[in-house]
Amino acid sequence: MTSVSHRLSQGDIDAMVEGIAAPKTESPAVLAYNFRRPPRFSKDRRVTLDMVFGTFARNLQSLLSSRLREIIEVQVSSIEQVACADCLASLIEPCAAYVFHSADGVDHGFLDLGPAISFHVLDRIFGGPGDSAPPSRALSALEQAAVKDVIERSLHLLADAASRMVSTGFIVDRFESTSRTIRVAAPEDNLLVINLDIRTPHTRGFATLALPARLLDAISPEKAESSQQLPGRKIEDRKSRAAVGAVLQKAQLQIVGRSTGFQLRARELFALKAGDTIVTCDRPDEPIQVFVNDRLRWTGTVGEHQRALGIKLLDEHTTQPGLRAGRKRSGRIIAMKETEHTNGGAVSPGVETATTPAFNSLMEVSLPVVIEFGRTNMTVQQVLELAPGSVVQLDRMVGEPVDVYVSDRRLAEGEVVMVGEQMAIRVIRLVSDPAEVGAA
Numbered sequence: 001m002t003s004v005s006h007r008l009s010q011g012d013i014d015a016m017v018e019g020i021a022a023p024k025t026e027s028p029a030v031l032a033y034n035f036r037r038p039p040r041f042s043k044d045r046r047v048t049l050d051m052v053f054g055t056f057a058r059n060l061q062s063l064l065s066s067r068l069r070e071i072i073e074v075q076v077s078s079i080e081q082v083a084c085a086d087c088l089a090s091l092i093e094p095c096a097a098y099v100f101h102s103a104d105g106v107d108h109g110f111l112d113l114g115p116a117i118s119f120h121v122l123d124r125i126f127g128g129p130g131d132s133a134p135p136s137r138a139l140s141a142l143e144q145a146a147v148k149d150v151i152e153r154s155l156h157l158l159a160d161a162a163s164r165m166v167s168t169g170f171i172v173d174r175f176e177s178t179s180r181t182i183r184v185a186a187p188e189d190n191l192l193v194i195n196l197d198i199r200t201p202h203t204r205g206f207a208t209l210a211l212p213a214r215l216l217d218a219i220s221p222e223k224a225e226s227s228q229q230l231p232g233r234k235i236e237d238r239k240s241r242a243a244v245g246a247v248l249q250k251a252q253l254q255i256v257g258r259s260t261g262f263q264l265r266a267r268e269l270f271a272l273k274a275g276d277t278i279v280t281c282d283r284p285d286e287p288i289q290v291f292v293n294d295r296l297r298w299t300g301t302v303g304e305h306q307r308a309l310g311i312k313l314l315d316e317h318t319t320q321p322g323l324r325a326g327r328k329r330s331g332r333i334i335a336m337k338e339t340e341h342t343n344g345g346a347v348s349p350g351v352e353t354a355t356t357p358a359f360n361s362l363m364e365v366s367l368p369v370v371i372e373f374g375r376t377n378m379t380v381q382q383v384l385e386l387a388p389g390s391v392v393q394l395d396r397m398v399g400e401p402v403d404v405y406v407s408d409r410r411l412a413e414g415e416v417v418m419v420g421e422q423m424a425i426r427v428i429r430l431v432s433d434p435a436e437v438g439a440a
Contacts, residue, residue, distance in 0.1 A: 041079075045216060048164065049079050053194050053209075056161035060154055060196070067150060068124040070201055077195040077206065081213055085187035088179040091208060094138040097176045098151045099184060103168035108184040109191075109211040110176070111151055116205030117198050118147055131202040138177035148172060158209070165215045185212060192216060249381040255392055256291045257302060257311045258405075259371040259423075262331040267363035269406060272427065275336030277417065278404065279424045280371060281329040287314055288373065290392065292383060300392070302373050309374050309394040313386060331369060334419070371425055372403040401428050 041049065053076050061074035082090075091097065097112035113121070119134035122143050139147065155170040176182045185191060190213035198205050262281045272278075282288075290298035290311055300311040374394030386392070396402065401413040404425060414425035 041081075041216075050076070052162050052164065053079060056158050057196060059157040059161060063153055063157060064121075064150070064198070068121065068130070068200070070124065070130070073197075073199040075197045077197040079192070079194050081190045081216075082193045083187065084185040084189050084191050084210075087191050087193050087208070087210055088182055091179040093179065094136075094177045095179055096139055096147065097179070097182055097208075098148065099173045099176060099182060100155055100170045101173055102166060102170055107166065107212050107215065109170075109209070110182055110184055111154065111210075112208045113147065113151075113198075114205045114207055116203050117200075117207060118143075120200055120203050120205070121150055122146055129202075130200065134203075139175070144175045148175070162215075165218045184210065189213070249379060249384075251380050252377045253293050253380060253383050254375060255378055255383075256294075256375040257300070257309075257373040257392070257394055258289050258291065259373075260286070260289055261368055261370040262329040263366040264331050264333065264369050264406075265363065266365050266367055268333045269367060269369075269411070270363060272333060272412065272430065273336070274427050274429060277334040277336075277419060277424050277426045278369070278414070279332045279334060279419050279422055281331055282423050283421055284418070284423055289317075298386070304398050305391050305393050307398055309396045309398060311373075311392045311394065313388055313390045313392065315388060330366070334424075367406050370405050372405055374402070
């Protein structure tokens, strides 16, 4: 055994690396984008096309197997957009193309079985074994008529499978044995071309189905999604929706009865104390508002129902007001020891001296005030059954305090009284605990 005492220097290593030729890389070809012939389908359209023409291939396989009395395999080889001139140039001559149009005469296309499959179909139809080589000639008139029956049945299957893309069936116009005489679109127009791989026990061939590319416009994302649903799936969806509907009908909704609302200045509310009376702008016979999950739904009158407060519904409210408190009406506050209305109840001098000018200016801002008579919970089904004349029982017993809300915040509790012909609230307790403010 010999040992190698010579070590490679860094210079030797660099020389060896430089001596190795770097692999040549070819820059990718830059091609102009063809706007008339997009290179690919969108994902949604691809899914729909695979579904539609996959169904057509399976149905065609069943048709040929039954008519030819042998096992036939039909698979979709490719689906692509091709210019009409390029599509016709790819056909094998002589071809066996049947030109057809839609029943409304708008769309035109062709179905070419190719010579190998066409002569195999003829051999089996006339009782032959189907193992002979196809002749290199066009179909005769008698042979064209025999194959036409298979073509018409195939187009019927195509109309069923492509019902999402076309609303009418297809009618055979004529037979063409050479691609130069096929006229279904302008040479530069795109066609939707579906190549089918057809295999029999003795031969294999390719069929070409060409449709106008305009049919792709009928495939939207919504239709692509629905195309993936099988009939059994639709039944399951209906059952699922029924089950979801049954659950939703039992969901709870909150019903709240409130006055139509009025406004008070912040200075008056700031001076509010227990024993004061808040005079509303409502008479006892005026309707109140009924909210369902904070949305105005009904108007009604409040009264007694089974020793509790209840609301008799009058009319269904279809428009949501911009301000939940209602119209801009001004209420007033009567101080506890006053026998006549004074201008809003003065704030104590100590409070005035402790505030800033900016704070005092805010005291003149008007705030919306509503009276909440009570609330309750009802299921969606119960709410849907409500109608004019229905009575909604609230969670307040007759004589229990009602709530005073300022800008959706609970401010006080009080009892309902009358001041002349107007409804009023005598304040029993101010909400001092922050946790209670705005509590449901």
